[in-house]
Amino acid sequence: MTARTAATQDDLRRHNRARLLRRLHEGGAASRSDLVAFSGLNRSTVGVLVSELADAGLVTEVAGAAGQVGRPSLLVQPDAESAVVVALDLKVERTVVALVGLGGTVLWRKEQSHKRTSYTPQAAIRNVTTLTAHALRHAPPHAVWVGVGVSVPGTVDHVDGRVRLAPNLGWADVPLGGLVREAMNGKFGYAPAIEVGNDADLGAVAEHVRGVGASNRNLIYLSGEVGVGGGVIIEGRAMTGAGGFGGEVGHMVVNPQGVTCRCGARGCWETEIGRDAIIRAAALGDDSVEVEDVVAAAAAGNRKAQAAIDEVGEWLGVGLANLVNLFNPEVIVLGGHLRLIFPLVSGTVYRRIHYALPASREQVRVEVPALNGDSTLIGAAESAFEGLLTDPIDVVSHAHHAVAS
Ligand SMILES: [Zn+2]
Numbered sequence: 405m406t407a408r409t410a411a412t413q414d415d416l417r418r419h420n421r422a423r424l425l426r427r428l429h430e431g432g433a434a435s436r437s438d439l440v441a442f443s444g445l446n447r448s449t450v451g452v453l454v455s456e457l458a459d460a461g462l463v464t465e466v467a468g469a470a471g472q473v474g475r476p477s478l479l480v481q482p483d484a485e486s487a488v489v490v491a492l493d494l495k496v497e498r499t500v501v502a503l504v505g506l507g508g509t510v511l512w513r514k515e516q517s518h519k520r521t522s523y524t525p526q527a528a529i530r531n532v533t534t535l536t537a538h539a540l541r542h543a544p545p546h547a548v549w550v551g552v553g554v555s556v557p558g559t560v561d562h563v564d565g566r567v568r569l570a571p572n573l574g575w576a577d578v579p580l581g582g583l584v585r586e587a588m589n590g591k592f593g594y595a596p597a598i599e600v601g602n603d604a605d606l607g608a609v610a611e612h613v614r615g616v617g618a619s620n621r622n623l624i625y626l627s628g629e630v631g632v633g634g635g636v637i638i639e640g641r642a643m644t645g646a647g648g649f650g651g652e653v654g655h656m657v658v659n660p661q662g663v664t665c666r667c668g669a670r671g672c673w674e675t676e677i678g679r680d681a682i683i684r685a686a687a688l689g690d691d692s693v694e695v696e697d698v699v700a701a702a703a704a705g706n707r708k709a710q711a712a713i714d715e716v717g718e719w720l721g722v723g724l725a726n727l728v729n730l731f732n733p734e735v736i737v738l739g740g741h742l743r744l745i746f747p748l749v750s751g752t753v754y755r756r757i758h759y760a761l762p763a764s765r766e767q768v769r770v771e772v773p774a775l776n777g778d779s780t781l782i783g784a785a786e787s788a789f790e791g792l793l794t795d796p797i798d799v800v801s802h803a804h805h806a807v808a809s
Pocket residue numbers: 654655665666667668669672
């Protein structure tokens with residue numbers, strides 16, 4: 405065998421091993437026969453690859469249900485306690501952290517609020533480090549720590565995890581990926597893969613892999629937070645644009661007579677459907693009012709709250725009709741506070757979507773996330789598993805144990 409064919413065979417084997425692990429991570433337990441059908445590889449190759457993944461501790465084989473004849477078949481399942489990631493969702497007024505095991509099992513989760521004005525990048529890094537230490541304390545004894553995923557409400561350079569602009573946090577040009585790596589090395593003497601992503605892009609991935617869009621190849625996710633971000637998946641792939649900054653649908657200008665946006669433009673979509681717009685319009689008169697309070701007030705018959713929500717419904721429909729025409733998605737997932745608003749305004753929204761071109765509008769459905777408020781958090785976890793799912797054996801052999809970190 406020449407060196408070159410040996411290298412190619414090694415690559416192929418690594419590639420196939422990664423494909424099987426990704427199938428198990430995303431789709432859950434499967435029999436060897438399922439894996440043969442999924443991969444198109446022969447039975448003995450699948451057997452060898454499964455054994456290698458089992459030797460690395462990543463999968464286990466357990467007895468499945470008995471078939472029609474013969475012995476019960478063995479099920480290959482990802483071991484949630486074998487490899488873990490820490491996912492962090494940095495929101496404008498709170499941080500959510502989770503320890504997530506292989507296969508997407510959330511092993512531990514916690515939320516912490518913070519003041520918008522005091523959440524500087526330095527404060528965020530301290531917070532991320534402390535919360536990561538908390539998360540690792542809940543790691544299973546033998547788990548290796550293979551990644552950290554961070555979700556940010558802003559535009560992020562995928563190559564180095566630099567936050568270009570997070571207008572609602574007041575951050576510009578923050579090398580977050582590098583800062584998190586430095587902080588992890590300082591605190592734990594080790595840093596696994598660090599992935600920083602835009603919240604809506606990560607929400608889109610999570611709903612595509614594990615949520616309402618699991619059987620769809622064309623999906624848009626909207627993160628309704630203080631701002632409104634968009635994540636777009638076309639033909640099963642995330643649409644990034646030239647620099648990874650695409651999909652910022654919250655800054656589509658829908659109302660040139662509207663108010664000035666934090667990005668500097670006037671009448672961006674998020675100035676009409678973002679959290680601040682709803683709270684301002686409802687005028688419930690308290691600084692601590694949340695969208696949940698406006699929804700509750702509307703349900704209790706408060707006219708101003710109802711009017712605020714109806715207005716959001718109109719603008720939501722206007723923007724969605726544009727997205728339907730532009731992207732021809734199969735599903736649009738309304739995340740964050742939009743998931744609370746949508747059930748109250750779905751009639752208005754669909755009336756507006758009716759103005760989109762018929763061919764596209766007939767194919768689209770609007771949904772709330774299957775992962776509730778955690779789509780962006782789970783998306784951050786998925787991004788942190790990416791390295792392991794690309795080269796499982798190599799990553800496991802270099803990773804540190806979570807509890808020792
Ligand atoms: Zn804007």
